[in-house]
Amino acid sequence: MPLTVFEEYAEEYDQWFSYNREIYLDELRRIRQAIGDIPSPALEIGVGSGRFAEPLGIRFGIEPSWALGVMAKDRGIEVIRAVGEAVPVQSSIFRMVVMITVLCFLKKPEETFREVHRILMHEGTLLVAFIEKGGIIAERYLIHPDKGRFLSQAWFYNHDEVIRMITGTGFDLVSVDCRLGFCILTFHKGDIV
Numbered sequence: 001m002p003l004t005v006f007e008e009y010a011e012e013y014d015q016w017f018s019y020n021r022e023i024y025l026d027e028l029r030r031i032r033q034a035i036g037d038i039p040s041p042a043l044e045i046g047v048g049s050g051r052f053a054e055p056l057g058i059r060f061g062i063e064p065s066w067a068l069g070v071m072a073k074d075r076g077i078e079v080i081r082a083v084g085e086a087v088p089v090q091s092s093i094f095r096m097v098v099m100i101t102v103l104c105f106l107k108k109p110e111e112t113f114r115e116v117h118r119i120l121m122h123e124g125t126l127l128v129a130f131i132e133k134g135g136i137i138a139e140r141y142l143i144h145p146d147k148g149r150f151l152s153q154a155w156f157y158n159h160d161e162v163i164r165m166i167t168g169t170g171f172d173l174v175s176v177d178c179r180l181g182f183c184i185l186t187f188h189k190g191d192i193v
Contacts, residue, residue, distance in 0.1 A: 006048075010067035014049040027129070027182060028055060031100065034177055034184045035127050039095035043119070045084040045112065046102025050075035058098065062087055084112035091118050096125045103130040103162065104154035113169035117189060126171055126187040132178060133158045159183045 006013060017024045031052065044053045047061025050072030061077045062084060063069040069079040082088050084099070085108050097116045106112050116126055133156035157165070159178050162185060167173060171187035178184075 006065040007067045010049070010065065010071065013068065014051070014071055017049075017051045024051070027100075028052065030177060030179075030182070030184055031056070031098075031127065031129055034129075034175060034186055035096070035098075035125065039125070041094050042096040042098065043087075043089075043094045044077075044098045044100065045087070045116070046099055046105070047072045047077055047079060048102075050077045052098070052100045053077050056098070058096075060094075085115060087115050087119055089119055092121045094119050094124060095121050096127070098127040098129075100127075100129040101131060103128060104156055109165060110169055113166050113171070117170045120189045122189065124189045125174075126166070126189070127184065128162065128166065128187075129182070129184045130162065131156060132181045132183050133161075134181070159185065 038057050041060060042058045043060045043062065044058050045062045047053050047063045048065075048068045050061065052058075053061050053072065054075040054077065059076070059078055061072050061079045062082050063072060063079050064081060064083050066081065069081055072079050080088060084102070084106060097120055103109060120126065159176065162183070163173055163176075166185070166187055170190050172190040174186040174188055176183070176185055
């Protein structure tokens with residue numbers, strides 16, 4: 001996905017959460033249920049404008065888009081401008097990493113999950129929330145111009161594909177919550193395979 005769409009339409013991206021408040025709050029509620037209290041330090045890869053990190057109490061974020069990163073900083077997030085495949089931090093530094101609706105934009109998801117494994121502490125937690133391929137949400141978003149602009153070139157996966165991908169990079173599956181095509185998977189850091 002070209003990064004330029006997130007630069008050019010950053011305000012529109014951020015406003016979606018206000019215009020679709022009920023959907024956003026439901027996703028946020030489900031994520032909170034899946035992980036409970038957020039351990040510190042925690043990092044969100046693909047923090048965007050900080051709409052999830054801020055209410056979840058996540059203080060650190062990785063974001064390649066300058067425009068979205070500025071919005072996240074305005075929400076109190078310490079943003080590192082980078083991509084998930086190459087996170088410029090020390091190994092074993094975070095207790096939790098979250099990735100919310102970012103999987104579909106990754107060029108090399110396995111590399112990102114290996115990098116997450118590297119930066120997580122022993123027994124650290126990974127949460128991946130994503131729009132599932134063929135689900136109601138994906139189909140609805142693709143036809144609406146406000147989300148379709150961002151998702152039209154995204155690559156979607158079903159939850160079994162994502163589980164195989166992540167467990168193949170050294171994580172153990174803890175929980176699965178897939179409803180209406182929005183999936184939330186949690187994992188613990190296992191041994192590197």
